[in-house]
Amino acid sequence: MKAQSHAVPSRKPSSSIVGLAAAAVGGVAALASIASVVAVGAVARMVVTPAKQRQRDTEVLSLNRRRKTITLRATPDTILPGRYGMWFGQPERYLKLGPVLWRDRTSVTRRLESDEIGLPLHGRATFSGWYYQHPRELGLESESVRIETPIGAAPAWLVPAENPRDTWVILVHGRGVGRGEPVRAVPVLRDAGFTTLNVSYRNDGDAPRSADGRYGLGATEWEDVDAAIDYALAAGARDVILMGWSMGGAISLQVALQGRNREAVRGIILESPVTDWNRVLVFQAEAESIPPIVRHGALAALGNPWGRRLTGLDAPLDLPSLDIVARSSELSVPILILHSDDDGFVPSSGSHALADARPDLVTLDIFQVARHTKLWNYDPDRWNRSIAGWLDKNFPRGA
Structure with missing residues (x-):
């Protein structure tokens, strides 16, 4: 907090003011600690918790029914050469995607190898490398x-x-x-x-x-x-x-x-x-700019009995054995x-x-x-x- 203009500069802080300052610093530290624990728990839980639904990581920009093509927002995955799959629509359907036909810096158009009837012309989707489902x-x-x-x-x-x-x-x-x-x-x-x-x-x-x-x-x-x-x-x-x-x-x-x-x-x-796994989790944490204290805490939570309340695991993971x-x-x-x-x-x-x-x-x-x-x-x-x-x-x- 900025000092008030009527304060006397030469006066030493009273014990009560020192106490308040110390309490404020301690409160900030406590809040930071609580935030760190919450973050550690969230990261550790995310590693071991199955997702309830697919992540819609792809944006469908347009669909051309006549030409049987689909245009996606360009990402490192959607621009890849080859054949892929994608979940799209409501109800969700699995589509087969053919080769890249055209692309620029922001979008990529691919051949659509599945029936397009009933599909929306744009929306969110999940990109996949499966191609085949069964x-x-x-x-x-x-x-x-x-x-x-x-x-x-x-x-x-x-x-x-x-x-x-x-x-x-x-x-x-x-x-x-x-x-x-x-x-x-x-x-x-x-x-x-x-x-x-x-x-x-x-x-x-x-x-x-x-x-x-x-x-x-x-x-x-x-x-x-x-x-x-x-x-x-x-x-x-x-x-x-x-x-x-x-x-x-x-x-x-x-x-x-x-x-x-x-x-x-x-x-x-x-x-x-x-x-x-240690190598993988550190790599992913760095890619997501997760602070070292949080990623180290998450790894510790996964591998120790005290972390079970954070992760939901019945037993800690023996990461060195993996x-x-x-x-x-x-x-x-x-x-x-x-x-x-x-x-x-x-x-x-x-x-x-x-x-x-x-x-x-x-x-x-x-x-x-x-x-x-x-x-x-x-x-x-x-x-x-x-x-x-x-x-x-x-x-x-x-x-």
């Missing part, structure tokens, strides 16, 4: 099955190979999405003779909800994927390869390290994977990693670090431009060749 869109035989997980039955899609091997591939989607994400991988795997099992896991919207309704960032979800291996082995598989996207990569790596069926895991394919770079000496099977250096969400530094730590096991295929979990969309031919080549090298037929 195996039936591939024209392949598929079956809906149930996996008995520790917390209940979870749905999965089973797609048999035409000339099947006795090794299956279990597909594990990432955080905040569903089983549509891995469908892109089915053709290249099926062509190589691998039956695929595309699974759900706790709190993903398809599988049962856990008691706390929170993500474990791989520390709990791996049990559901381990149960999927039980299903595969009982259905005739001799062993499995795990393939995970983003957090699905973290889940797959935990299965390989601590699952009951880890001896049945012969290989791992990872797309834009999380190999170290650092696969630090635990790389425990890995024992070949791993293929596909990652884009401009991922924008999960930094590729973790993938580089894991490849450097275990060059005997890890094959690293680095993309540019492709962003997070959109490598197939950006360059499907290269993506398929990379996977097919790695499979031929490590799992030749008849071996």
Whole structure:
């Protein structure tokens, strides 16, 4: 507060004024502390809480019904070459987006590959890298099955190979999405003779909800994927390869390290994977300009019993156990990693670090431009060749 003009400059502050000043400073500090705790709780909760609805991160500027085109606000994702998907309209529908036809600094026009009847001409939407939502869109035989997980039955899609091997591939989607994400991988795997099992896991919207309704960032979800291996082995598989996207990569790596069926895991394919949550969360916090004190507090809250009241977790997360770079000496099977250096969400530094730590096991295929979990969309031919080549090298037929 500015001093009043009638104050006598030479007079020393009275004890009461000193006390008031100290109380004011203390009050500001207390408010700052309360604000920090609130911010810490909000950030920590956000990390482990499944979203109730999709984030409408894309603006549809116009839709041309005659030309079958759609114009979007330009963002790092919407301008990407290739084929993508998008949720749009009321009721919300999933649309398939084709290649870029035209763009400038603020907008991009793409071919619309879905029926436009009933769609609004503009509005908010959610951009996606899935493209496919269900195996039936591939024209392949598929079956809906149930996996008995520790917390209940979870749905999965089973797609048999035409000339099947006795090794299956279990597909594990990432955080905040569903089983549509891995469908892109089915053709290249099926062509190589691998039956695929595309699974759900706790709190993903398809599988049962856990008691706390929170993500474990791989520390709990791996049990559901381990149960999927039980299903595969009982259905005739001799062993499995795990393939995970983003957090699905973290889940797959935990299965390989601590699952009951880890001896049945012969290989791992990872797309834009999380190999170290600390690295990822710090990267995202810095991108959002979250102050260091808040991000450090959020990490502490996730990993300590006192933080459960802030996060809603039944048990704290053992984040060091989720650092696969630090635990790389425990890995024992070949791993293929596909990652884009401009991922924008999960930094590729973790993938580089894991490849450097275990060059005997890890094959690293680095993309540019492709962003997070959109490598197939950006360059499907290269993506398929990379996977097919790695499979031929490590799992030749008849071996």
